[in-house]
Amino acid sequence: MRTFVIGLGRAGAGLHIPILTRIREGGGPILVFDPAVESGDLPPGVVSVPSIERAARSLDPAGAVTHLCTPPGSRSALLDELATAGFRRFVLEKPIATNDRELRRIVRLRARNGLRFAVVAPWLAAALTGKLARIVRDGTLGALRAITVHQHKPRFHRSLTTSGHPTAFDVEIPHAIPVVLRLAGPAELTAAKWRTLSCEEGTIPRLGGASLTLEHHSGVRTELVSDLTSPIRERRMRLEFAEGTVTADYPVGEDDDHAQLTVTTGGPSEHRAFRDDALTAFFVGTYRRFGRPSTDTEHLDFALHCETVRLLSEAKSRCATIPVQSRAEPQYAR
Template identity: 30%
Template sequence: MVTTTQPAARRAVRRAVVVGTGAIAHSHVRALRALGDRVEVVAAVDVDADRAAAFAAEWSVPRTATTLTEVLADGPVDLVHVCTPPSSHVALSEEALAVGATVVVEKPVALSLAETDRLLDAERASSGSVAVVSQHRFGSGVQRLRALVQDGSLGRPLVTTCLTQWYRADAYFQVPWRGTFALEGGGTTMGHGIHQMDVLLAVLGPWEEVSAMAARGSRPTQTEEVSVATVRFADGSLASVVNSAVSVRETTVMRFDLEFATVELTHLYGYGDDDFRVTAAPGHEAAVEAAWAREPQGVPSSHRAQFLDVLDALDGGGVPPVPLAAARDTLELVAAVYESAFTGKAVRRGQIDADDPFWTAMDGTGAVWR
């Protein structure tokens, strides 16, 4: 009998455009270049032509433009990476969806739930889709923890601590779009803590109710510098969430206390497997050790890890992660933190609808310090 080996299917080389050439755009291109010949960055777009040119020269990008419209008119584009300030995310994403491109957009995806729902409508009408950058979901440690929580290997979640304690000096807020609800959508909750709150939901699943407070006072900003929230999840577990832009010793800490183990993750802006500490409950040491030794292993949180999954999804005909609907769940929690902080009332999941002022703006009826 003669056997033959079929050649592997050739993967398409994806054509990518980067819109916005500030600091985060460099992270995007660096991550894309690390994926080899699976993707080609064909253009860089920025309203500042000189900045676009400098970016293109640094990364050997062949085309620059001051509008996405110019580049889309050149021919087919597979991926549009939106790296602009938050207030422009939705309009740029809609433009890319209109030609059937896949959008990879930085957090926050929109300034409000209303804008997010508008973008969901555009996505439904398009052959393309929206993937929201949520790089901390894609490290092997969080992926493994999520799987172990879902299959019950570590027991029921009981209480979780989620701390985003960062430091931003006055100069940080001199960038015109920062520190305003109108252009940034919020303060440290929306811009910083949203990353860890996203991991919280990825691991623990749906939230049910939140009570929160927020404060401002030492930075030149219209938004909060600190927020503190208590979140109840659908499984009955509780989480304490702290977001800060005034913590001189910066740290990012997530601690999951489950029936059979405590899992702690301590890092700053990105983590690896070594940043996790697992403590088993008495009598569960062997089972917990065996569970934590499972795959995946060895993948740090990064844009590269998410972009690899995006390309794999496109090649397989699937929806790239993290889909817009999932990102909306995280944004709804952020909106609920603001509503609770500014109204003094607990907010339930699903409560913020089109009749609620916090659906159209994160400061809703107005920040308490106005």
């Protein structure tokens, strides 16, 4: 399958293209397009095109996979344009949308045009998540009672220089919500808050950090906390069971793709560290799925991400007491 990447920002140029150039075998060059960014030096096998129309003439749009690495707040218009040009298979950066209204537009476009979506969800594709799911399913530690998620990293520079993610709810937390929903089942939001990012260069409301609490229908309680001013990087999920605890540490950067799992049951803890290149696994699995007819699993995955947007949208509504700072949003991600 041919590949078309829209958006040459951090996601497109920094993550998608390097992995795609490594895992794709043949199929012609990767086409890329972003009117807001100079393409610069592209790696071998990657070709810039000046428009969506040119891309549609350069490949079979119905047989291509289009990676939408653009801001989540303005995707429906772009998807409409791409669907009109004949594109049908899409890899969407998380979250699908930043509010319910944009999500409804995307859902209608998907149904009307028969579009297929895969939302970038490396945590769902991670081997670490698979191990957590087996522990929950097997019941070896008893019933799951609570989940705590910490997603911390310093994000001053990107928050000050870009505007693709309007709140801290749109940065790290979308990685974790689909996972906790898969582990503990459907949930309702019971609490949410965000913090302002402050430094010598300026102050940005809603981008300093965010937290929310979920009450799952299964009785499990989940607390998610993301600090985007933390000097320390951390992506940790702690599961509390009736007869023990499990601590899962996801890789925190490109320089090391190892995950860690610690199981404690009262005696000495059992600790494992292992390679877990989840984003590569996600892309490989996505292209394999797109090479076959759509399945119920694909529809269930999309529904899971729609539920993630619903919970995040409700969290933002609860926190909407800080005036929105006027900042120009680029047409595409940077």
